[in-house]
Amino acid sequence: MTTIAELTGDGVRAVATQLADVLHDCVAHGASVGFLPPFTAGDALRFWLDVAAQVDAGARTLFVARDSDGIVRGTVQLALATPANGTHRAEVNKMLVHSRCRRLGLGRRLLQAAEARARALGRTLLVLDTWVGSGAQHLYAGLGYRTAGDIPHYAILSGTTLGATRVMYKVLGPAIDVAAVDPASDDAVALMRELSGVLRGITGDDGSASFDAAACTVFAIARDEAGRAVGCGALRPLGGDFGEIAEVKRMYARPGSGAAVGSAVLAFLEARAAALGYRGLWLETRKVNVRAVRFYERQGYLRIPNFGKYAGNDAAVCFGKRL
Numbered sequence: 001m002t003t004i005a006e007l008t009g010d011g012v013r014a015v016a017t018q019l020a021d022v023l024h025d026c027v028a029h030g031a032s033v034g035f036l037p038p039f040t041a042g043d044a045l046r047f048w049l050d051v052a053a054q055v056d057a058g059a060r061t062l063f064v065a066r067d068s069d070g071i072v073r074g075t076v077q078l079a080l081a082t083p084a085n086g087t088h089r090a091e092v093n094k095m096l097v098h099s100r101c102r103r104l105g106l107g108r109r110l111l112q113a114a115e116a117r118a119r120a121l122g123r124t125l126l127v128l129d130t131w132v133g134s135g136a137q138h139l140y141a142g143l144g145y146r147t148a149g150d151i152p153h154y155a156i157l158s159g160t161t162l163g164a165t166r167v168m169y170k171v172l173g174p175a176i177d178v179a180a181v182d183p184a185s186d187d188a189v190a191l192m193r194e195l196s197g198v199l200r201g202i203t204g205d206d207g208s209a210s211f212d213a214a215a216c217t218v219f220a221i222a223r224d225e226a227g228r229a230v231g232c233g234a235l236r237p238l239g240g241d242f243g244e245i246a247e248v249k250r251m252y253a254r255p256g257s258g259a260a261v262g263s264a265v266l267a268f269l270e271a272r273a274a275a276l277g278y279r280g281l282w283l284e285t286r287k288v289n290v291r292a293v294r295f296y297e298r299q300g301y302l303r304i305p306n307f308g309k310y311a312g313n314d315a316a317v318c319f320g321k322r323l
Helices: 009-014 016-028 041-056 106-120 136-142 186-203 260-275 290-298
Strands: 003-007 060-066 072-079 089-097 125-131 146-158 161-171 177-180 218-223 229-239 242-253 280-286 302-304 316-322
Touching: 003 009, 003 106, 009 016, 009 041, 016 041, 016 072, 016 089, 041 060, 060 106, 072 106, 089 106, 106 125, 106 136, 125 136, 125 146, 136 161, 136 260, 177 260, 186 218, 186 229, 186 242, 218 260, 229 260, 242 260, 260 280, 280 290, 290 316
Parallel strands: 089 125, 242 280
Antiparallel strands: 003 060, 060 072, 072 089, 125 161, 146 161, 177 218, 218 229, 229 242, 280 316, 302 316
């Protein structure tokens, strides 16, 4: 069983050697976190002792993920020292998971703990940057972080090779948790029934005829802090000549649940699609559904020619996004 804990400065010092092992391992496996080889275990240890002093000063807070033996396997920091006009924000730093412990959800749990702490401190905006092409960007997107833009030639990757960094951010509202579920579950069925009623009122068509739950690659539900189901969305493969494309289906956020719900569900689906090897997402909505059209445009989706069954349908509008 893995536990997540926030450490004091002395707590950081007590496990500094373990933290050094995690950092050294990540750098050795190509993580672009501010260091270049040759990078020794001693260099890593000195870094964490400096961090401990910053935790003592209240300039940052640090979380660790420990395994059942109490060994640190991952960590993340929040940099809290900001200018007077930036006391509402914090920066996510040094999101690290040991190479032997990846794909176990540790990064997600660490970030969720850091976000909860940021909220408790009254921080309403989180910012970060990550190497373009890293697996971390999909983790961040899956937790609702949006891309502000990419900066080319930002950091040395190796030798004289320069890499781009992606600047991302998240406006902290009420905590939204998104997870894949069985589309036949009670909450999923209830949300889709509500969505059908809403679509019927807007377009005259509830959209259910073009959705087969059994064909879903992923069906996701968003829950608020009280555990209530507040939104959903799904992915299905287009197949055939569109083998690298998945279609977004059954996107819905319950009225009054907040603007962040739809964004969180879509970000989760984008991250899952990328992890499954899809190169892009397509979707369709009706032109008369102006709210949906504007939502997808704000999420970075571009209009594309109507595809499949929507070709030739002047009432439909299709969107796509490269992953």
